[in-house]
Amino acid sequence: MRKLPRSIDADVLIEISRYLEDRPKSTPVPVHKLASMIRHRVRTGLPLESIEELVVEMATSRQLPMLFDLPDVVEDNVISLALARAS
Secondary structure (H helix, E strand, O other): OOOOOOOOOHHHHHHHHHHHHHOOOOOOEEHHHHHHHHHHHOOOOOOHHHHHHHHHHHHHHOOOOEEOOOOOOOOOOEEOHHHHHHO
16 A cells, blocks of 8 residues: 555544445455445545545455445446456
């Protein structure tokens, strides 16, 4: 994981970690939904995009599949790291 700037809120990192640790490894992480949920739970000045980046980085470091559930997109996009590495 990259070196984090001082403006990153530790509470945000803790909430992301808790969520990622508590979920099954085979279930995709809903990136946008998780970032929105954390933004509402934790008082932070981080923009939603920064929280999404942290979610992606932390899920990637744990080799978890991700669901890029953008609010304006009807289809779900799941990327499995195992499949991405195989190609």
